[in-house]
Amino acid sequence: MRASTTNGRAVPGDRPERGPTPWIEPADLRVGILGGTFDPIHYGHLVIAEQVREALRLDRVLFVPAAVPPHKLDEEVTPAADRAAMVELAIAGNSAFAMSEIELCRAGPSYTVDTLRELVDEAARQGVARVLYFILSAEALAGLGGWHEPADLLRLTRLAVVPRPGAPLPDAAQLAAMLPDGASADRVECIETVPLAHSASDVRDRAAQGRSIRYLVPPAVEAYIRNHRLYRSDNPRRTA
Ligand code: ATP
Numbered sequence: 001m002r003a004s005t006t007n008g009r010a011v012p013g014d015r016p017e018r019g020p021t022p023w024i025e026p027a028d029l030r031v032g033i034l035g036g037t038f039d040p041i042h043y044g045h046l047v048i049a050e051q052v053r054e055a056l057r058l059d060r061v062l063f064v065p066a067a068v069p070p071h072k073l074d075e076e077v078t079p080a081a082d083r084a085a086m087v088e089l090a091i092a093g094n095s096a097f098a099m100s101e102i103e104l105c106r107a108g109p110s111y112t113v114d115t116l117r118e119l120v121d122e123a124a125r126q127g128v129a130r131v132l133y134f135i136l137s138a139e140a141l142a143g144l145g146g147w148h149e150p151a152d153l154l155r156l157t158r159l160a161v162v163p164r165p166g167a168p169l170p171d172a173a174q175l176a177a178m179l180p181d182g183a184s185a186d187r188v189e190c191i192e193t194v195p196l197a198h199s200a201s202d203v204r205d206r207a208a209q210g211r212s213i214r215y216l217v218p219p220a221v222e223a224y225i226r227n228h229r230l231y232r233s234d235n236p237r238r239t240a
Helices: 043-056 080-091 112-126 138-142 150-156 172-178 200-208 219-227
Strands: 030-036 060-065 097-099 131-137 158-162 188-190
Touching (some): 030 043, 030 112, 043 060, 060 080, 080 097, 112 150, 131 138
Parallel strands (some): 030 060, 030 131, 131 158
16 A cells, blocks of 8 residues: 555555555546636636637646745645645636645655646556646746746747736737747747736735625635634744
8 A cells, every 4th residue: 555645646545456546537628727826715716727728629637736846945835635625615616626735745845847747747648649738827927937947938838828917918929028049939839818917916915904805715715714814923924
């Protein structure tokens, strides 16, 4: 029997012949990956996931909370278990959505390129031709050059870029300037999703001030934040 882990993939008592649950089911051939800190998840995330799923006819959108967000190493972040729990609550009820603990099971900074390598290797093991789309906003795309191994990232996945208020979709010239050297714009789909100005930092600020976050996050996430006293000054955020 495989060793017990905290990732829910192999636990004591599992039937030995069953093997671990894959990160992505073999039948899912067109898959969107929405990586983020999700501190907390909000309707801005959910709307882009749903509208990219529809536009690209995805079988699945995988929400991937970062354990140690590489661009937030100097910041305090809510423990990963709380962030993941909120993602689970938010996506419950959408059968095309799933959460993956793939980054929670890895030590060190949660580099997207490492996650994509694992997922591409898994597809090879499964013997399926899977197409991955990493979903990110135009704002995040503008910073892609600063990510870990961006050229490799573009080799492993296509991108689904969505607008974010203040960061409209790039035109062809802007897109070319944002991509790593040698990366083809053919690997990028720009998708006009409904712009929502929600941000996790705004939700945290409001919660910290005791203000309403209703309609910014799903009701179950709102209740989780309230019940766990997240983002309150008397409950400082800790590094994941
Ligand atoms: P923070 O405010 O703490 O920086 P965030 O709201 O940007 O957080 P992340 O978890 O860092 O949330 O975002 C994950 C991905 O979702 C990133 O690509 C981000 O740009 C995108 N995203 C987040 N909010 C929106 C939104 N309202 N519209 C479009 N894209 C969004």
